[in-house]
Amino acid sequence: MTAGPVRKVLIVGGGIGGLCLASALRDRGLEVDLVELQREWTVYGVGIIQQCNVIRAMADLGLMDRYLGAGFPFEGVGMYAADGRPLARIPGQRLAGPQYPANLGISRLALHTVLSAAALEKGTAVRLGTTVERLDQGDASGTSGGVDVTFSDGTTGRYDLVVGADGLYSKVRGLLFPEAPTPRFTGQAVWRHNFPRPAEIDHLATFAGPDGYAGLCPLSHDLMYLFLTSEEPGNPRMPADQLHTLMRDRLKPFGGLVGALRERITDPAQVVYKPMEVLMMPAPWYRGRVVLLGDAVHATTPHLGQGAGMAIEDAVVLAELLPQDAAIGDLLDRYMERRFERCRFIVDSSILAGEWEMARRQDVDRVGLVKTMLEVTARPV
Numbered sequence: 001m002t003a004g005p006v007r008k009v010l011i012v013g014g015g016i017g018g019l020c021l022a023s024a025l026r027d028r029g030l031e032v033d034l035v036e037l038q039r040e041w042t043v044y045g046v047g048i049i050q051q052c053n054v055i056r057a058m059a060d061l062g063l064m065d066r067y068l069g070a071g072f073p074f075e076g077v078g079m080y081a082a083d084g085r086p087l088a089r090i091p092g093q094r095l096a097g098p099q100y101p102a103n104l105g106i107s108r109l110a111l112h113t114v115l116s117a118a119a120l121e122k123g124t125a126v127r128l129g130t131t132v133e134r135l136d137q138g139d140a141s142g143t144s145g146g147v148d149v150t151f152s153d154g155t156t157g158r159y160d161l162v163v164g165a166d167g168l169y170s171k172v173r174g175l176l177f178p179e180a181p182t183p184r185f186t187g188q189a190v191w192r193h194n195f196p197r198p199a200e201i202d203h204l205a206t207f208a209g210p211d212g213y214a215g216l217c218p219l220s221h222d223l224m225y226l227f228l229t230s231e232e233p234g235n236p237r238m239p240a241d242q243l244h245t246l247m248r249d250r251l252k253p254f255g256g257l258v259g260a261l262r263e264r265i266t267d268p269a270q271v272v273y274k275p276m277e278v279l280m281m282p283a284p285w286y287r288g289r290v291v292l293l294g295d296a297v298h299a300t301t302p303h304l305g306q307g308a309g310m311a312i313e314d315a316v317v318l319a320e321l322l323p324q325d326a327a328i329g330d331l332l333d334r335y336m337e338r339r340f341e342r343c344r345f346i347v348d349s350s351i352l353a354g355e356w357e358m359a360r361r362q363d364v365d366r367v368g369l370v371k372t373m374l375e376v377t378a379r380p381v
């Protein structure tokens with residue numbers, strides 16, 4: 001195999017993982033092109049929880065200051081009964097150093113704004129409304145020295161490496177591994193709605209209902225979001241004009257603050273509904289000089305709040321490895337060694353948490369599962 005540094009990279013997909021990787025590779029002086037399928041480059045609403053390991057990863061990526069300013073830093077996680085009684089408190093870990101918070105709640109739009117601005121300012125060449133049509137790399141052993149790419153607008157380019165960061169329904173995954181598994185519906189869905197933030201929601205608060213979990217996560221000084229998991233057998237199509245009544249129905253078992261918020265869900269357009277789909281690609285996640293990251297290879301449920309975290313960590317590891325002077329296959333093997341088991345643990349544990357909910361299990365240690373996840377993700381990437 002030919003050794004040689006990676007100088008010119010194409011990233012397919014300008015979501016959370018692709019944008020973090022673009023910034024990090026530009027910081028290291030690599031040439032980066034990024035194509036994003038959407039013409040209007042935006043993200044659907046509501047928020048995202050970024051836990052201790054993600055705060056540390058953002059520090060590694062050099063994005064911390066603008067990132068913290070765009071969200072709501074918080075320390076611990078509170079676990080409550082459906083009526084609001086406190087059950088347990090899990091303290092935060094300041095993994096990025098004592099000067100930084102343990103966790104951050106941030107709106108998806110604010111996160112996208114921070115990441116896209118950083119990638120563009122650092123010199124990523126972004127093309128919107130564009131994807132890849134063909135990837136040619138000879139015998140795919142990585143020895144041909146490059147990937148010839150044909151784009152959907154008819155242009156072509158040659159790259160040392162192509163990164164598929166194009167999410168759950170990744171086109172790059174399909175081009176690379178036509179035999180790859182496809183996303184699987186787990187049986188549950190998540191409902192979300194933004195609200196003004198009351199002072200008491202200065203931490204992530206989760207509420208155990210009989211059929212699923214609700215939670216409140218601060219996103220900014222003024223904003224928080226409410227999420228709810230529910231079992232939805234058969235993955236029914238939810239009528240868009242009924243989302244408010246359907247979400248309210250599913251929140252009936254909750255009292256306290258969540259119960260009071262339920263009555264304020266009156267506009268179906270403010271409800272974001274998403275069936276949960278998972279995917280865990282077997283190793284390797286690369287073929288020759290094309291590699292995958294994020295949801296394209298390890299899409300998880302939101303139960304442990306780590307999906308984006310794993311995509312961001314993938315970017316941290318790839319950015320550390322790619323400038324190294326070694327054969328491309330060796331670099332990508334090291335990527336697999338550092339990422340595969342950690343991501344598999346998150347996907348498996350998140351699926352397990354959902355299965356416990358669907359089986360209405362009372363005999364399980366949910367707090368223990370969260371603590372184990374925090375221990376595992378606190379380890380260096």
Ligand SMILES: Cc1cc2nc3c(=O)[nH]c(=O)nc-3n(C[C@H](O)[C@H](O)[C@H](O)COP(=O)(O)OP(=O)(O)OC[C@H]3O[C@@H](n4cnc5c(N)ncnc54)[C@H](O)[C@@H]3O)c2cc1C
Pocket residue numbers: 012013014015016017018035036037038047048049050130131132165166167168169170171172190274293294295296299300301302305306307308309310311
């Ligand atoms: C309901 C829900 C709640 C979640 N909550 C959390 C949370 O609290 N914390 C957390 O860490 N994670 C959470 N996640 C997971 C998180 O959103 C994902 O894991 C994360 O966005 C994955 O990043 P990614 O870069 O791999 O993919 P994405 O962020 O999905 O980005 C993929 C990008 O590729 C683009 N694209 C798609 N196809 C193509 C193509 N053919 N060509 C070019 N571009 C293409 C897309 O438009 C998109 O911009 C949640 C997920 C869901 C569904």
